[in-house]
Amino acid sequence: MSVLVVAEHLQGRVRDVTYELITAARELGGPVVVAVIGSDPGSLDVNRTGVDEIVHVRVEQEEFESDVYQHALEALVNERRPRAVLLGFTVNSMGFAPAVATKFGLGLATDVFALALEGASVVATRAFYGSKVHGEVEFVPDEPVVLLLRPTAWAPSLDAGQATTTEHELAPIVSRARHKEFTEAPKGDVDITTADFLLSIGRGIGEQESIPQFEELAEKLGATLSVSRPIVDAGWMPSSRQVGQSGKTVKAKVYLALGISGAVQHLAGMKASDTIIAVNTDPEAAIFGVAHYGAVADLFDVAEELAKIA
Amino acid sequence: MKLVVAVKQIKILGDEVEFTADGRDVDPDFLDRALNEWDACATEEALQLRERLGDCEVVVVTVGDDESEGALRRCLAMGADRAIRVDARTLDPITTARALAGAVMGESPDLVLCGVQSADSVQGATGVALAQLLGLPRVAVVNRVEWSGSGPATVQRELEGGLVDVVEVDTPAVLTIQTGINQPRYANLRAIKQAEQQEITVVPAADEGSPAFTVRRMFAPPRGEGATMLDGSPAEVAQSILDIVRERLA
Numbered sequence: 262m263s264v265l266v267v268a269e270h271l272q273g274r275v276r277d278v279t280y281e282l283i284t285a286a287r288e289l290g291g292p293v294v295v296a297v298i299g300s301d302p303g304s305l306d307v308n309r310t311g312v313d314e315i316v317h318v319r320v321e322q323e324e325f326e327s328d329v330y331q332h333a334l335e336a337l338v339n340e341r342r343p344r345a346v347l348l349g350f351t352v353n354s355m356g357f358a359p360a361v362a363t364k365f366g367l368g369l370a371t372d373v374f375a376l377a378l379e380g381a382s383v384v385a386t387r388a389f390y391g392s393k394v395h396g397e398v399e400f401v402p403d404e405p406v407v408l409l410l411r412p413t414a415w416a417p418s419l420d421a422g423q424a425t426t427t428e429h430e431l432a433p434i435v436s437r438a439r440h441k442e443f444t445e446a447p448k449g450d451v452d453i454t455t456a457d458f459l460l461s462i463g464r465g466i467g468e469q470e471s472i473p474q475f476e477e478l479a480e481k482l483g484a485t486l487s488v489s490r491p492i493v494d495a496g497w498m499p500s501s502r503q504v505g506q507s508g509k510t511v512k513a514k515v516y517l518a519l520g521i522s523g524a525v526q527h528l529a530g531m532k533a534s535d536t537i538i539a540v541n542t543d544p545e546a547a548i549f550g551v552a553h554y555g556a557v558a559d560l561f562d563v564a565e566e567l568a569k570i571a
Numbered sequence: 572m573k574l575v576v577a578v579k580q581i582k583i584l585g586d587e588v589e590f591t592a593d594g595r596d597v598d599p600d601f602l603d604r605a606l607n608e609w610d611a612c613a614t615e616e617a618l619q620l621r622e623r624l625g626d627c628e629v630v631v632v633t634v635g636d637d638e639s640e641g642a643l644r645r646c647l648a649m650g651a652d653r654a655i656r657v658d659a660r661t662l663d664p665i666t667t668a669r670a671l672a673g674a675v676m677g678e679s680p681d682l683v684l685c686g687v688q689s690a691d692s693v694q695g696a697t698g699v700a701l702a703q704l705l706g707l708p709r710v711a712v713v714n715r716v717e718w719s720g721s722g723p724a725t726v727q728r729e730l731e732g733g734l735v736d737v738v739e740v741d742t743p744a745v746l747t748i749q750t751g752i753n754q755p756r757y758a759n760l761r762a763i764k765q766a767e768q769q770e771i772t773v774v775p776a777a778d779e780g781s782p783a784f785t786v787r788r789m790f791a792p793p794r795g796e797g798a799t800m801l802d803g804s805p806a807e808v809a810q811s812i813l814d815i816v817r818e819r820l821a
Contacts, residue, residue, distance in 0.1 A: 437708030555798030566809030
């Protein structure tokens, strides 16, 4: 039985998660089929080691629209009956994959970070209760299962492959949610993606009035100040400073995290940093799982001492 | 006009955890409850739409046991007009969406808002599954809504990496709302007390059907190599951090 990967692309570029999905599909075993849905699917290169077949699903729309992707995936699932459909746990996939699973009565799991095959059945591992416990989940037997995989959980497949290509014609449909344009979030004064040393602050700072204290500390330390999502959501700092999946992906030499518990989306944006140091009052905070050095301490106490000696 | 908001009373696990006898879930004694942060933003967005559009009712709906009514009462205290609880226990997004669908459909909403995901399960799927069951268009991960109250709405999807997708969506529609779209208002004490007295309509769930998944086993995450812990007073910790920073940047 085949494994169907749905390629993700944006503005004419294949997104990295697609190559990670290919790795996961290879691990699961069976012919690996990659579907590229778009107005010019041939311009998007997904031919990587381990891919057996690429299906070009030609549609009117160049960019993602949820009804179009749903229509295309339904046609492919009906035609191929794959063991599993793999997609990224991304904003696009969240917009249509659950609808396909609901309509066809298929198994569905999102934010999956480990997969296994037991007999003919897929078993997926995902987190529950705010990532404090993990759970193995299983699905309706003998039906394709729709899986949205956590970005960065699998290594990308990057070597060129030898896949065959199939063209798939799709009848046009009425798209009820139409792409109009892309706009960039406003560019900030600094580029946190190129900084060697990031001082990163999170929800633990408690209130907006604390921000200047950390701006001063960053300056003393020679660090660039970055933040986790709650600080941007609260409007305390611009989104150009945000580290994480919805913000920037950083790869600093030193990443010093104060009061950041470590949501999955945040960790995905900073775990490639060379040295990660985390200070948090909660000894169970997820950030200690990726940090190289950790301290269970009040971030204000440590920040004040750092300001004295920096 | 009517806006329906689907909300969840999430379960929060503290530092200690024990599992149920069958090993498929966490012992409920170890769980606290609260309104999901994303759903507070969805409720706030509905209240702001009501303020802009006038003549509009905001109805909040949840699925769960009677302890889940805390989420509804918080939304009522924020200013929602009415609350419905579907009496069912669900863990997966598709069963939850099926439980919600009947109650939401019964309201014939002009717009349905959900949070993008719940902080406890992080599935990001219930709203879009619900849209499918209702036969409505949907946009997931919305961080801006512009709507005159009739005809298509213009919404923004927040993509990864800070890019924004501007989407025109026919209505009625289901939108899943991202945090940061607004600052949910605080309810004052009087509103909280009034919400305690408000009646919540309880309805049974329709046929649940097969779930998206079943949990076979839950377990504590395996401990990785873990961080090297820096001990001592705050001054000592600060000195250790500075030493590491200087060494690594040298």
